[in-house]
Amino acid sequence: MKILQICPIFPPYPQNFGSGVTNVVYHISKELVRRGHEVTVYTSTSLGLRKKMYHVNNPTSVDGIEVHAFQYTLGYYTFFITPGIITAMRKNIRKFDVIHLHDNICFQSIICHHYAKRYNIPYILQTHGSPPRMVGERKFKWMLDIAFGSRILRDASKIIALTKTEDGQLKNIGVSEDKIEIVPNGIEISEYDNLPKRGDFRKKYAIRDDEKIILYLGRIHKIKGIDLLVNAFVDLVKELDDVRLVIVGGDSGFLSTLKKQINVLNIDDNILFTGPLYERDKLEAYVDADVYVLPSVYETFPVTVLEAMACGTPVIVTDRCGIANILDKVGCVVEYDKDQLRVAILKILSDEGLKRRFGDDCKKLVVEEFGWSAIIMQIEKVYKNATSVTKEMTG
Numbered sequence: 464m465k466i467l468q469i470c471p472i473f474p475p476y477p478q479n480f481g482s483g484v485t486n487v488v489y490h491i492s493k494e495l496v497r498r499g500h501e502v503t504v505y506t507s508t509s510l511g512l513r514k515k516m517y518h519v520n521n522p523t524s525v526d527g528i529e530v531h532a533f534q535y536t537l538g539y540y541t542f543f544i545t546p547g548i549i550t551a552m553r554k555n556i557r558k559f560d561v562i563h564l565h566d567n568i569c570f571q572s573i574i575c576h577h578y579a580k581r582y583n584i585p586y587i588l589q590t591h592g593s594p595p596r597m598v599g600e601r602k603f604k605w606m607l608d609i610a611f612g613s614r615i616l617r618d619a620s621k622i623i624a625l626t627k628t629e630d631g632q633l634k635n636i637g638v639s640e641d642k643i644e645i646v647p648n649g650i651e652i653s654e655y656d657n658l659p660k661r662g663d664f665r666k667k668y669a670i671r672d673d674e675k676i677i678l679y680l681g682r683i684h685k686i687k688g689i690d691l692l693v694n695a696f697v698d699l700v701k702e703l704d705d706v707r708l709v710i711v712g713g714d715s716g717f718l719s720t721l722k723k724q725i726n727v728l729n730i731d732d733n734i735l736f737t738g739p740l741y742e743r744d745k746l747e748a749y750v751d752a753d754v755y756v757l758p759s760v761y762e763t764f765p766v767t768v769l770e771a772m773a774c775g776t777p778v779i780v781t782d783r784c785g786i787a788n789i790l791d792k793v794g795c796v797v798e799y800d801k802d803q804l805r806v807a808i809l810k811i812l813s814d815e816g817l818k819r820r821f822g823d824d825c826k827k828l829v830v831e832e833f834g835w836s837a838i839i840m841q842i843e844k845v846y847k848n849a850t851s852v853t854k855e856m857t858g
Contacts, residue, residue: 464500464501464560464561464846464850465500465501465503465558465559465560466492466495466500466501466502466503466559466560466561466562466563466846467503467504467505467556467559467561467562467563467575468488468491468492468502468503468504468505468562468563468565469504469505469506469562469563469564469565469566469569469571469572469575470484470485470488470504470506470565470566470569470571471506471507471509471541471542471543471566471569471570471571472484472485472506472507472509472541472543473485473488473489473504473506473525473530473532475523475525475530475532484565484566484591486766487565487591487648488504488565489525489526489528490649490651490835491563491835491838491839491842492504492528493526493527493528493835494835494836494838494839495839495842495843496526496527496528497527498839498843501529502527502528502529503522503528503529503530503531503559504525504528504529504530504531505531505533505548505551505552505571505575506530506531506532506533506571507532507533507534507535507538507543507545507570507571508532508533508534508535509535509538509541509543531548531551533545533546533547533548533551534547541566541569542568542569542570543569543570543571544570545570545571548570548571548574549574552574552575552577552578553578556575556578556579556582556584557582557584559584560846560850561584561585561586561587561846561849561850562575562579562584562585562586562587563586563587563589563846564576564586564587564588564589564615564619565589565591566590566591567588567590567615567616568615572615573615576614576615576618579618580618585620585849585850586618586619586620586849587619587620587621587622587623587845587846587849588615588616588619588621588622588623589622589623590622590629591625591763591764592625592626592629592763592764592785616636616638619642620642620848620849620850621642621643621644621845621848621849622638622642622643622644623643623644623645623646623842623845624643624644624645624646625645625646625647625648625763625764625785626645626647626763626764626785626786626788627645627785627788628763628785629645629763629785630643630645644841644845644848646838646841646842646845647764647786647833647838648764648766648769648833648838649769649833649834649835649837649838649839650766650769650770650773650829650833650834650835651834651835652773652829652830652834652835652836654773655746655773655774658746658750658774659743659746659747659750660750661750661751662751663747663750663751664744664747664748664750664751665751667747668709668735668737670707670709670735670751671705673705674705674706674707675703675705675706675707675753675812676706676707676709676751676752676753676754677692677696677699677706677707677708677709677752677753677754677756677808677812678709678711678748678749678752678754678755678756678771678776679692679708679709679710679711679712679755679756679757679758680711680712680740680745680748680749680755680767680770680771681711681712681757681765681767682712682713682715683710683712683713683714683715683717683718683721684715684716684717685716685717685720685760686759686760686761686762687717687757687758687759687760687762688757688758688759688760688781688799689710689717689721689758690720690721690724691758691799691801691804692708692756692758692804693708693721693724693725693728693730693734694728694801695758695801695802695804695805695808696708696730696733696734696805697728697730698801698805699805699808699809700730700733702809703809703812706733706812707733707734707735708733708734708735709734709735709737709748709752710734710735710736710737711737711738711739711740711745711748712738712739713738713739718736722736745770746774749770749771749774749776750774750775750776752771752776753776753777753811753812753818754776754777754778754779754808754811754812754818755767755768755771755776755777755778755779756778756779756780756804756808757778757779757780757781757784758779758780758781758799758804759780759781759783759784760781760783760799761783762780762781762783762784762785762786763785764785764786765780765784765785765786768780768784768786768790769786769829769833771825772793772794772825772826772828772829773825773826773829773830774826775822775823775825775826776822776825777794777795777811777817777818777821777822777825778790778794778795778821778825779794779795779796779797779804779807779808779811780794780795780796780797781796781797781798781799781804782796782797782798782799783799784796789828792824793821793824793825793828794821794825795807795810795811795821
């Protein structure tokens with residue numbers, strides 16, 4: 464199949480993809496190419512990337528993916544106006560069998576919707592956990608949704624939801640059940656074949672072997688619930704002699720508030736902030752952690768949970784995480800409650816057998832169900848269903 468992927472951001476080098484939507488688009492596209500499909504990406508020269516990083520107006524090859532990055536003239540959050548895509552869509556859209564939109568209200572999706580509808584090219588919409596009319600507090604996004612998002616949603620051949628939670632949100636705003644397909648995100652399993660040896664992270668940060676490590680890894684943002692974890696940790700310090708809370712991640716506006724909370728509680732010496740960690744350094748943190756905790760207020764599909772599981776680290780999440788339903792038997796799911804969180808952490812830290820069983824079961828589940836090779840088979844099926852429906856309609 465000839466497949467067009469649409470996203471507002473797509474860095475030209477794989478090491479720049481991070482763990483967000485662009486990382487998902489990259490791995491989907493890479494796996495599709497490996498399976499013999501022709502994959503093209505239309506995107507923008509965004510994120511402050513210099514023109515010379517792309518061959519502007521000419522395609523760049525990224526692991527066999529043909530990337531067309533159009534120069535943007537104006538940008539706001541992830542809305543980058545790229546006039547060049549208009550001509551490209553008009554000339555080229557009929558070459559593609561199916562289109563995959565990864566944002567329902569970016570400029571590129573708006574233009575694509577116009578020409579896909581005109582030429583009757585089927586497209587799949589994936590909002591990556593942010594369905595229309597649930598995009599948060601930004602008025603700009605709300606206005607875009609009113610003007611364009613609803614039509615893009617309505618005309619999609621299929622809509623991919625990451626979780627049952629997102630599936631329910633889509634149904635609540637009127638999307639019919641037969642249009643929705645639940646396909647989770649995945650991870651690159653091969654990256655976890657050769658894990659760092661235990662103790663490397665501890666050595667770097669002078670953490671003793673007999674200290675228990677509770678790990679949080681992700682953005683330092685209020686929605687992540689790290690303040691709840693800190694409140695639970697205060698009580699754990701009173702129950703366990705040697706325990707350390709390690710917080711890994713970049714500041715998204717909540718770091719100063721969090722540090723004030725920690726200072727007031729007088730537990731500064733028990734908490735380590737490392738800043739963001741990447742690649743091998745990040746894996747070292749997962750491997751040395753006794754438990755990984757994601758205490759989010761709201762979460763769609765946190766890839767960090769899969770990463771921790773792939774490293775054989777037991778995980779605890781709140782029931783507000785969209786991924787909670789897959790952890791019933793291989794991890795702990797708690798309500799957004801300080802005491803429940805404390806009890807769950809204490810349970811794992813106090814039982815080596817349970818910790819080892821959870822770690823082994825987590826790793827097995829990820830390898831069997833969440834590698835990109837397994838995920839891409841589901842996505843291929845969605846593409847084929849969308850194209851067959853379009854052929855039947857055009858008869």
